[in-house]
Amino acid sequence: MVEQFPYLLIMLAAIILLIMLANRLKIAYPIALVLGGLAISFIPNVPVITIDPDLVLIIFLPPLLYADTFSLSMKEMWRWRRIIFSFAFIVVFITAAAVAWVANMVFPGFSLALGFLLGGVVGSTDAVSAAAIMKYVKVPNRISTIIESESLLNDASSLIVFRFAALVVTTGQLVFSTMALNFLWVVIGGVLIGLIVAFIMRKLQKYLPTDSNMDILFTLIAPYIMYLAANEVGASGVLAVVAGGMYMSYYFMGNNIQAESRNKGAAVWDILVFILNGFAFILIGLDLNEVLRGVQAEGIDLWTATGYGLLIVAVLVGVRMLCSYGAIVITQIMKHFITVADRRMPGASVPLVMGWAGMRGVLSLAVALSIPHTLESGEPFPHRSLILYITFIVILTTLLLQGLTLPTLIKWVKFPDYGDHIPEEEAESLIRKTLAQAALDYMQEHYREGITNTFLLQNQKNIWQYQLDSPTCSTTPEVRAKYIAILQHQRNVLKKLNRDPRIDEAQIRDFLKQLSLEEEKWGIS
Known part of the structure; x- marks a missing residue:
C-alpha cells in the first residue's frame, strides 16, 4: 500500500481536475470521473489498486448514506412518502424480478437465484449522479425530492434482495417461512439498531463534556457503528445508517450541539464525501481491465457479454418507465379512496423524467465487488465475472445515456406550476x-x-x-x-x-x- 501512495495522490489530483472540467462543461461530475478512470485504465503499466471485496461496502457505503440523510428534507419526504416508498421498495422488487426472469431465460447457466442476485446489484439508483445533474437545470422541488429520497432508500431494498439471493446461491437452500421472518428482522431490526445507536451517541454528547473535534469524530464513527452493529446481528446495515442518520440530522438542527461543531462538521463532511465519491466513481472506470480479464477467463465472448449488459439496461429502463406511468394511474384511482399529496393529473412529463432519472453508480459497483469468490463448498462463485461486467456496462451506459440526456429532457418538458411552496x-x-x-x-x-x-x-x-x-x-x-x-x-x-x-x-x-x-x-x- 505504501508504494501505491504516490499513485493515490495522482488519482486525487486527477479527480480534482476532472471535476473542474465537468463543472466547466456543465455535466455531472460522476460522468467525467468514470470516463477519466476508463482513459487512465488504458495507460500502459498503470498500477492496479484492488480493494478487498469484503471491505468495499464498509469503506464507501456508511458515510455516503449518512451524509445523504443530512441533505434530505424529512418534511418533503413525508409529504411524498407514498411515491417515494413505492419507488424505493416496490419498484426495486419488480425490477429485480424482471432482471431475474430475463437473465434466467437468456443467459446460459443463469438460475433464478443468480438472476435475483444480479437484480439486487443493479436495482438501486444513484443519488449522487441525480443530484449532480439537477444542479444545472431547474427542477420542481417535488421532483428532486422524490428522486433523491428514492435513491437513498432503494439502496436498502436492493441490498435486501442481493442478500437473500446470495444466501440461496451460496447455500443452495430456500425456506420461505425462514426468509419471511429474516426479512422482517432485516428491516425492523436495521431501523431499531440505527435509532438505538443514534440515541446513545446523542446522550453521550449531551452529558459528557465534548468539544467540536470530539463532536465531529462522533459523526464520523456513527455510520460505521450503525452499519457494523446491524450487520453483526443479521439486520440491514443500510437501514440502520439511514434511520440513525435521519434521527441525528433532526437532532443537529436543535441547540444541543455547539455551533462550532455544526459549522466545522459540515466542512469536514463536505470534503469527506467529495473524496469518497471521487474515488468511487473513478474506480469504476479503473476497474475495467480487471473485469475484462475475469470475463475472458470465464470463456465468454466480450461482444456477447456486452450484449447481455445492454439487454439488462433495456430491462431496467423499460421497467422503470412502466412503473413511473403506472404509479400515476394508480394514484388517480386511489385518490377516490385515500388522501393523496396532489389530486391533479401531472401529465406525461413528470413520469417521463422520473423514469429516465434511473442512473446506476457507486452502490452497484460496491455490491458487485462484494460478491464472494467461492461458495461454501469451496467451488468458484458462478458467473461472478459476468455479473461484474454486466454491472459495469449498466453503470457506464446509464451514466452516459441517461446522465447526458436528462438535462436536455428536463429543459424540454414543460412542468406545471405546482405551487408547492410560496415564492x-x-x-x-x-x-x-x-x-x-x-x-x-x-x-x-x-x-x-x-x-x-x-x-x-x-x-x-x-x-x-x-x-x-x-x-x-x-x-x-x-x-x-x-x-x-x-x-x-x-x-x-x-x-x-x-x-x-x-x-x-x-x-x-x-x-x-x-x-x-x-x-x-x-x-x-
Whole structure:
C-alpha cells in the first residue's frame, strides 16, 4: 500500500481536475470521473489498486448514506412518502424480478437465484449522479425530492434482495417461512439498531463534556457503528445508517450541539464525501481491465457479454418507465379512496423524467465487488465475472445515456406550476420577519434591562453608528450569553416554522447555517 501512495495522490489530483472540467462543461461530475478512470485504465503499466471485496461496502457505503440523510428534507419526504416508498421498495422488487426472469431465460447457466442476485446489484439508483445533474437545470422541488429520497432508500431494498439471493446461491437452500421472518428482522431490526445507536451517541454528547473535534469524530464513527452493529446481528446495515442518520440530522438542527461543531462538521463532511465519491466513481472506470480479464477467463465472448449488459439496461429502463406511468394511474384511482399529496393529473412529463432519472453508480459497483469468490463448498462463485461486467456496462451506459440526456429532457418538458411552496423571495421575507419578531419578543421577555448599553444587542440597522458613538465598544461574557440565547430561541422558532408546508426546507436550512455562524462568532470561550 505504501508504494501505491504516490499513485493515490495522482488519482486525487486527477479527480480534482476532472471535476473542474465537468463543472466547466456543465455535466455531472460522476460522468467525467468514470470516463477519466476508463482513459487512465488504458495507460500502459498503470498500477492496479484492488480493494478487498469484503471491505468495499464498509469503506464507501456508511458515510455516503449518512451524509445523504443530512441533505434530505424529512418534511418533503413525508409529504411524498407514498411515491417515494413505492419507488424505493416496490419498484426495486419488480425490477429485480424482471432482471431475474430475463437473465434466467437468456443467459446460459443463469438460475433464478443468480438472476435475483444480479437484480439486487443493479436495482438501486444513484443519488449522487441525480443530484449532480439537477444542479444545472431547474427542477420542481417535488421532483428532486422524490428522486433523491428514492435513491437513498432503494439502496436498502436492493441490498435486501442481493442478500437473500446470495444466501440461496451460496447455500443452495430456500425456506420461505425462514426468509419471511429474516426479512422482517432485516428491516425492523436495521431501523431499531440505527435509532438505538443514534440515541446513545446523542446522550453521550449531551452529558459528557465534548468539544467540536470530539463532536465531529462522533459523526464520523456513527455510520460505521450503525452499519457494523446491524450487520453483526443479521439486520440491514443500510437501514440502520439511514434511520440513525435521519434521527441525528433532526437532532443537529436543535441547540444541543455547539455551533462550532455544526459549522466545522459540515466542512469536514463536505470534503469527506467529495473524496469518497471521487474515488468511487473513478474506480469504476479503473476497474475495467480487471473485469475484462475475469470475463475472458470465464470463456465468454466480450461482444456477447456486452450484449447481455445492454439487454439488462433495456430491462431496467423499460421497467422503470412502466412503473413511473403506472404509479400515476394508480394514484388517480386511489385518490377516490385515500388522501393523496396532489389530486391533479401531472401529465406525461413528470413520469417521463422520473423514469429516465434511473442512473446506476457507486452502490452497484460496491455490491458487485462484494460478491464472494467461492461458495461454501469451496467451488468458484458462478458467473461472478459476468455479473461484474454486466454491472459495469449498466453503470457506464446509464451514466452516459441517461446522465447526458436528462438535462436536455428536463429543459424540454414543460412542468406545471405546482405551487408547492410560496415564492422564494416571499418565503425569505416571512422567515426574516418571523425571526426578527421572535428575537424582539424574547429580549423583551427575558432581558428588559441591559439592552441599550451594548452594541451587540442593538438593532442591527443602527449597530455601526452605535459603535462609533459609544464610549466603549466591548462585549462582556454576560452580554454574549444573552445574544446566544436569543439566537437559540430563533433556531427553535425556525424549527417550528419548518412545519409550514408552504416553505421549502432548504431555505430553513440556510437560515440555520447563518445562525450557527453567528453563534460561533460570538460564542463564549
